[in-house]
Amino acid sequence: MTRQLLVLIGTRKGAFILSGSPAGRDDAAGWRLSGPLCEGWPINHFRHDPASGALLAGGGSPWYGAAVWRSDDLGTSWTHSSQGMTYGDDGPAMRSVWHVEPVGDVLYAGVEPAGLFKSIDGGATWAHVEGLTNHPSRPSWQPGNGGLICHTVFAHPSDANRMWVAISAVGCFATEDGGRTWEARNQGVRVDGLPDPYPETGQCVHKMVAAAGQPDRLYQQNHCGTYRSDDAGRTWICLDEGLPSTFGFPIVAHPSDPDTVFTIPLNGDDRGRYVPEAKLAVWRTTDQGSHWSSLREGLPSSDAFVGVLRESMARDDLQPFGLYFGTSTGQLFASADEGGSWRRMADLLPPITSVETALVDA
Amino acid sequence: MAVVVLPRSLTVLFPGAERRVEAEGRTVTQLIDVLDRRWPGVRDRLCQRSDALREFINVYVDGQPADLATPVAPGSVVHILPAVAGG
Numbered sequence: 001m002t003r004q005l006l007v008l009i010g011t012r013k014g015a016f017i018l019s020g021s022p023a024g025r026d027d028a029a030g031w032r033l034s035g036p037l038c039e040g041w042p043i044n045h046f047r048h049d050p051a052s053g054a055l056l057a058g059g060g061s062p063w064y065g066a067a068v069w070r071s072d073d074l075g076t077s078w079t080h081s082s083q084g085m086t087y088g089d090d091g092p093a094m095r096s097v098w099h100v101e102p103v104g105d106v107l108y109a110g111v112e113p114a115g116l117f118k119s120i121d122g123g124a125t126w127a128h129v130e131g132l133t134n135h136p137s138r139p140s141w142q143p144g145n146g147g148l149i150c151h152t153v154f155a156h157p158s159d160a161n162r163m164w165v166a167i168s169a170v171g172c173f174a175t176e177d178g179g180r181t182w183e184a185r186n187q188g189v190r191v192d193g194l195p196d197p198y199p200e201t202g203q204c205v206h207k208m209v210a211a212a213g214q215p216d217r218l219y220q221q222n223h224c225g226t227y228r229s230d231d232a233g234r235t236w237i238c239l240d241e242g243l244p245s246t247f248g249f250p251i252v253a254h255p256s257d258p259d260t261v262f263t264i265p266l267n268g269d270d271r272g273r274y275v276p277e278a279k280l281a282v283w284r285t286t287d288q289g290s291h292w293s294s295l296r297e298g299l300p301s302s303d304a305f306v307g308v309l310r311e312s313m314a315r316d317d318l319q320p321f322g323l324y325f326g327t328s329t330g331q332l333f334a335s336a337d338e339g340g341s342w343r344r345m346a347d348l349l350p351p352i353t354s355v356e357t358a359l360v361d362a
Numbered sequence: 363m364a365v366v367v368l369p370r371s372l373t374v375l376f377p378g379a380e381r382r383v384e385a386e387g388r389t390v391t392q393l394i395d396v397l398d399r400r401w402p403g404v405r406d407r408l409c410q411r412s413d414a415l416r417e418f419i420n421v422y423v424d425g426q427p428a429d430l431a432t433p434v435a436p437g438s439v440v441h442i443l444p445a446v447a448g449g
Contacts, residue, residue, distance in 0.1 A: 039374055063371065063418045063444040064407040080375065082406050089411040 002362040005316060006074070007324055007345070008055065009332060010043035010354030011036070015057050017075050018332065018345060022359065025322050025336035028345045036350075038069045038078060042096070044151075045311050048358030049102040052122065055358075058109055060096025068097055068109055068123045074360060084126040085109070085117050087133070099311070101153040103160050110150030114141060114167040116179065129179045132165065137184060137201045144168035144204050144223065151310055152208045156215045164208065164218070164233060171203035172220065172233045185233035192224045206249045207310040211258035219261045219289070221251040221310075226263060228289050239289030244276040250313035255321050259288045262295075262315075262339060264308045264325060273307050280304040282313075282323065282339055298342035299333060306331065311354040318359070326352025364438040366393055371444055372408075376401035390421055391430040393440060408442065418445040 005025065007018040014036025024030040043059035057069040067080040085094055092113045099110035107119040109126065116129040132150075141148060152166035161178040164185075171186040189203045204223030211217035216232040219239075225246045227236040240246050245265045254260035262284050267276045275281065279301050281294040306327040313325040323335045330349035335342045366383045373379040379401050387393040398405035410416045413430060421428045422441045434440060 039371070062447060063416065064375070065410070065416055067406075081403060083403065086411075089413065093410050093417070 004360050004362040005318070005322075006048065006358040006360060007031075007314075007332070007334070008046045008048060008354070008356045008358060009035075009326060009346075009349065009352055010046035010057065010059070010311070011326075011330070011350035011352050012042050013350035014038050014040040015043045015046045015069075015075075016346075016349060022316075022318055025318070025334065026343070028334075028343050031345060033346060034075065037071075037075055038080075041067075041069075043069075043354065044096060044098045045100055045354045045356075047100060047354075047356040048360070049107075050358075051102060051105070053360070054122070056100045056102070056107070056123065058097030058100040060094075060112070066094045066096045066111060068100055068107070068119075068126075070123050079124075081124055082126065083124065084128075085111065087113075087115065087128070095147065096149075098149045098151040099153050101155070103155040103163070106160075108153045108163075110153045110165060110167075112147045112149040113143075114148045114150040114170065116150055116153065116165060118179070131175065131180045132173060132182050135173065135182050135184070137170070140201065141167070141170045142202065152205070154208075154210060157210075158215075162215075162232075164210075166205040166208040166220065168206065169202065169204035169223070171201045171205055172208060172218075174233050185229075186236070187234060188229075188236035188238070189220070189222060189227055190224045190238065207251050209251055209253045209261070211261070212254055212256050214258040217258055219251050219253065221248050221263050223247060223269060226251070226265075226289065237289070239285070239292075242285075242290075242292035243283060244294075247273070248308075249310040250308055250325065252313050252315055252323070255315065255317060257286070260284065260286045261289075262313065262323060264313060266307055272305070274305045275307070278302060278304045280306065280333075282325070282335075282342075284339060295335075295339040295342075297340065298335075305329075309353055312352050314355045314357050316357040316359065322357070324355050324357060326355045328352065363436060364393060364434045364440055366397065366440045366442065368397075368442055369444050372404070372442070375407060376404060379404075387434055389430065389434060390423065390428055390432050390440065393434060394430070418447055419443075420445055 009016040016035030020031035046057040055071040060066040117126040156162035208220040248265040280299040316322040332346040385396040
């Protein structure tokens with residue numbers, strides 16, 4: 001069976017699919033772009049569910065509200081639903097979906113205003129995971145610049161009762177009982193600009209991932225630094241030394257090496273939020289964050305006034321694995337050699353909010 | 363029967379939905395319920411809560427601004443319009 005590699009791109013103006021042969025990752029000319037999908041809605045996360053084969057897109061229309069879109073034919077036809085995705089008539093209005101996470105047969109959606117919803121019917125209907133919203137810290141939750149958003153959701157690979165979420169600007173939470181109760185896990189994560197820089201919650205986590213093969217090792221890129229936890233998020237170690245700034249959005253784990261992650265630092269929250277010195281680079285550590293080095297070959301080395309948002313970097317599962325990232329000004333870059341060299345795959349897309357990959361039957 | 367005029371951006375979300383629809387109802391909310399039975403999910407797209415339209419959805423009954431509770435007479439023309447917004 002021939003396989004096809006899909007790069008799934010969420011943007012402020014719809015979803016797009018870049019498709020090509022896995023063997024042709026080196027050749028940008030061999031790829032085909034389709035879209036815009038999802039009727040041009042702002043899409044915050046666009047992904048593949050390997051279990052069902054569905055494409056799932058989470059977003060929100062300024063007119064028609066939040067929804068999770070689903071395609072079971074690789075993007076040809078779509079359904080959408082937000083049935084049940086509500087805090088009730090007395091609660092805040094639902095604005096958007098920021099992350100969709102399949103966990104076995106269950107779909108989870110992280111939403112704005114921050115909360116978690118669950119679907120057991122493939123996204124047709126949704127139920128509020130009230131335990132997170134009922135956390136005692138909820139009255140103190142404050143939005144980040146992008147809103148009060150639950151943008152990261154993932155489960156332990158062998159115990160679906162153990163899950164983590166990340167909320168801006170609130171922090172990391174974990175459950176050990178399938179979502180009934182949640183614990184804030186932010187010890188050691190700094191909040192610049194607060195009288196107490198290490199509160200229980202209030203951290204502006206931008207993205208969080210689990211390390212390959214070590215699910216209790218987490219990495220996070222924060223508004224105020226880059227961090228690693230070796231105890232499932234209970235305590236965090238700052239990894240800033242060696243990075244060009246403390247500010248950035250995405251962080252991506254290596255597929256098999258728990259000591260290796262990739263991030264794209266930006267120059268700072270009050271300096272324009274583009275890459276340092278306008279030189280585009282992906283930064284990698286191979287020793288748990290003790291040392292960092294930049295990967296730049298093929299990336300613009302000057303005048304790159306671009307940013308990369310939280311969901312906008314991904315890898316594939318080929319060997320060697322590929323890395324991909326999209327900018328907030330619509331360029332998509334790809335590496336077929338684990339970040340060693342890069343090429344531009346698309347240049348004129350709307351602002352990119354999400355990049356994921358999928359390997360499917362052609 | 364009232365005539366409900368729907369925006370393109372809504373009908374494209376529901377395969378088979380038409381721009382002009384005849385529907386029976388005595389209020390705007392009853393008309394939206396009729397649309398939702400024909401094309402499940404329409405109500406979710408138009409209403410923020412059970413008693414309120416979404417912030418940027420405007421409804422006019424016979425040319426006058428309306429809300430969910432506004433009465434509709436036989437022969438009324440009801441326009442559902444997305445507000446002019448965005449970039």
